[in-house]
Amino acid sequence: MEIRIVDDYREMSEKAAALVAEQLRDKNNSVLGLATGSTPEGMYKELVKMYRKSCLDFSTVTTFNLDEYVGLSNQHPQSYCAYMHKHFFDCVNIKPEKINLPSLSKNEADPAKVCRDYDRKIEQAGGIDLQILGIGVNGHIGFNEPAKNLPVGTYLVGLSAETIEANSRFFSSPEEVPRKAITMGVGSIMFAKRILLLASGKSKAPAIRDSFNGYVTTEVPASLLQLHHNSIVLIDKDAASLL
Numbered sequence: 252m253e254i255r256i257v258d259d260y261r262e263m264s265e266k267a268a269a270l271v272a273e274q275l276r277d278k279n280n281s282v283l284g285l286a287t288g289s290t291p292e293g294m295y296k297e298l299v300k301m302y303r304k305s306c307l308d309f310s311t312v313t314t315f316n317l318d319e320y321v322g323l324s325n326q327h328p329q330s331y332c333a334y335m336h337k338h339f340f341d342c343v344n345i346k347p348e349k350i351n352l353p354s355l356s357k358n359e360a361d362p363a364k365v366c367r368d369y370d371r372k373i374e375q376a377g378g379i380d381l382q383i384l385g386i387g388v389n390g391h392i393g394f395n396e397p398a399k400n401l402p403v404g405t406y407l408v409g410l411s412a413e414t415i416e417a418n419s420r421f422f423s424s425p426e427e428v429p430r431k432a433i434t435m436g437v438g439s440i441m442f443a444k445r446i447l448l449l450a451s452g453k454s455k456a457p458a459i460r461d462s463f464n465g466y467v468t469t470e471v472p473a474s475l476l477q478l479h480h481n482s483i484v485l486i487d488k489d490a491a492s493l494l
């Protein structure tokens with residue numbers, strides 16, 4: 252694992268987009284693992300800019316998103332599906348049939364099968380070449396919340412109070428934040444050939460400190476990235492301020 256510290260959010264976003272571009276130049280049919288949240292928004296903006304300048308082509312790229320709320324329709328403005336279409340998919344030439352988002356309805360009869368099928372699809376696509384990650388204030392990656400143990404594959408998860416609180420800024424009240432989500436497991440993430448974790452701002456500094464202090468624990472899920480042979484932690488000075 253390598254930690255790269257940059258000045259600010261803008262530089263983090265530009266460098267993240269440059270790493271994605273490098274990945275696509277090396278392998279134009281790359282499989283990308285994608286994240287949502289406020290952190291990667293700047294990276295998507297940069298990628299869209301590069302696409303518009305004809306520097307990047309997404310027509311042969313396959314994507315798998317990390318996670319999605321349970322109980323929000325795809326059209327709900329706070330669904331991760333809506334986020335991805337708004338910030339990225341609808342702005343570049345990615346083929347709709349190559350877009351994959353985990354999705355679980357509240358009344359799904361067999362959630363375990365939906366999760367297994369998602370992992371199988373990732374495997375059939377050849378695995379993830381580059382996985383983008385944000386990090387929660389509690390050290391979560393995807394929606395892998397701090398816990399005594401964590402599932403390897405995709406699963407249905409109850410969100411922690413901290414995550415509900417952190418995400419309530421996107422909803423009109425904390426009560427509206429869904430309590431459950433479907434998320435790729437830490438195994439699905441760690442099997443990626445390369446991982447790029449992004450973080451910006453002082454609010455992430457404690458999570459960054461606790462994740463990359465030389466110890467590994469599922470109580471701080473991002474700490475597992477220390478075990479990955481090809482992971483980059485690209486963070487700004489504020490996020491790195493407690494390292």
Ligand code: PGA
Pocket residue numbers: 287288289290291385386387388391392393
């Ligand atoms: P954020 O979320 O980018 O909106 O801070 C990151 C996360 O919770 O993984």
